[in-house]
Amino acid sequence: PGNPDIKYYYPTNDLITAPEILFFWVARMIIAGYEYMGDKPFRNVYLTGLVRDQYRRKMSKSLGNSPEPLELIEKYGADGVRVGMMLCSPAGNDLLYDDSLPEQGRNFANKIWNAFRLVKSWKVDDAISQPEYCSIAVKWMNEVLKKAVAETDTCFRKFRISEALMVSYRLFWDEFSGWFLEIIKPPFKSPVDRQTYNAAITVFDQLLRLIHPFMPFITEEIWHMLEERKEGESLMISRMPETRKADRKLTDQFEYVKEIISSIRTIRADKQIPRDEKIELLIKQNGDDFYSEYIPVIVRMAGLSRAEIVTAKQEGTASFMVKTTEFYVPLGSKLDTESERTRIKTDLDYYRGFLESVMKKLNNEKFMMNAPAEVKELEMKKKNDAETKIRSLEEALKLLEKSQS
Template sequence: VARMIMAGYEFLGKQPFNNIYFTGIVRDEIGRKMSKQFGNSPDPLELIADYGADGVRMGIMLAAPAGNDIFFDKKLCENGRNFCNKIWNAFRLVKGWEVDPAIEQPESSRKAVEWFSAKLSEAIAEINDSFEKFRISEALMTAYRLFRDEFSSWYLEMVKPDYQKPIDRAGYEATISFFDSLLRLLHPFMPFITEELWQHLAPRREGESIMYASMPQASAPDTAILADMETVKEIINGIRGVRAQRNIPSRDALQLNIIGADIPMQAVAIRLGNLSGIATVSEKDPAAASFMVGTTEFNIPLLNNMDVEAELAKLTKELDYLRGFKTSVEKKLSNERFVSNAPAAVVEAERKKLSDATTKIEAIEQTIAALKA
């Protein structure tokens, strides 16, 4: 590097470059430097045959934070191949939708478009910042999470039409536009699959390529809708947790009650949670399953979605355990030697355990009484 700088000043009279990017040493799974001597270097052509060129590229870049050594593992290439499959499956899903111009865009779809537009702008700004700082792997990770988590797991679920039904034109066109932007963001890392899908995403001119397409530009994101969507995500995760715990099928619609509050983007929450409705109530239904989002309590009435006898047996077993636990804590706190000699923090922790157990016991007793009524 020093010779190149001196040569630049000597022969051209100016500094030849402003930035230097150092790549780390590629090491194997146990930390040895890859070399011919150790025979631990994989054959790149075999890797490409197994995982695809884009999968291998992505796997290596995900393991290559700027300036650090690269610990190579074939599992990273497998992750890259799986991500390629996810992109391909999302493309097949979107291009398989039938568009009906006569359908009015649902409120949940309209809100989804507003939210993902803000999320895309936020991600573009992060990616641009990472590129300016030569943090290539961080830029890739941002684009990867944007597509895998936000676009595939949330946005497509919000806008996709019901089974064998068409989608509205506004929602479809917005989705195609977002897909186009995502392919452009991923193209520097995954050039082959992004070029292939971009060519089939919309009509292209002769010789047109994603390589010459400009990168999407960020606008000022709507921070309010981004925050609202994070709240909705927590609510949906709470609802899905209740379904999993109570073995309630996702096709069964549930009623969601909120204790003395309101939630944003209700149309989105109703669609993602498969809710029959959302209501604000003043007190909790004892026979309902509850969860917290921040300081707000939500509950889902379950009498129509549960085996009452099985639920009573489960609650009775939990109640017996909590009563025994409470008794053991009370004995410990009634021991004057323990209270006098133990650190204050330990004694306070035991008192909190007693308080929590008492609260849980009261809640379970109320639920059992409600189920038996």
């Protein structure tokens, strides 16, 4: 009892073990702890699952279905294997191992490395000012990062290790690489402004801190190359990003903007319009759910020559709706009126069916009496949005048929 190590280490916080020895060993440790030390030996028990192959068989030497860890590390890297194992290990459940998982981990490591090479390849010009689309992207990325940090913190507190990994994985792959870097990267052989570059380095630093518990080797290496470090500094002992409240309004608005950009890209793909060919976007607002301040980002990411607010429906265009706002892409001779008519009719059938299901709820006396006010308000909003979309689609169909007559 007088041993200083015992005083320091007892009781500990967490025990990581397997469920099959829960009663044979873990329970005995708790009983012995109370008997001899007067306190429990640990506060939490984290139960790991068994490693099984893709056919759900327990891995064993006799079956020959157990891979050699050193060979996996040689092939996929230590970080790749770590990520692969965590991708297939939801909390408390068995691990269904497959070679494609460490391969996915290796690909993620390559993604991080390539993103680093891209950012560090940019030439910085202190004389140029920050473009508006870069300013918007930086604000959005900072809020997305805050949201991810909070989610990661929650996952760690609940011992949801694989879920914490997926938060960082999606954040880096989708939001940072797929959107943020694509928005802010300068045109070919052109420099980037200092403000945007510094923001990108700061965000990259925070992302490396988030990913470090899962991929310690590549993140440590890149962290030291990202900026000049002092003697003895290490990512391993650096602070994790602090949890702060994110601006959900801004992140929700940007999801809306991403949907607009994706819809324009779909039109490009369907009409086989080359990516380097500039197109126009005409916007007809039917409510207050279009945020004009994001137009610079839409122009940048969708390859537009211009984006303009209009008050009337447009002929000779491919159209789509996001929420209640209508968008038109002038196509001229590229417009296939028959396929456009089919698309509009398909959308009409969908929204009419959707409106019918909403009206069933609103016409249900029991639902209206018992549902909370916010639920009823949400259903009314769904009804109004669906009616607006139906009216717009019906008018678009009439306009299309009129242009053919």
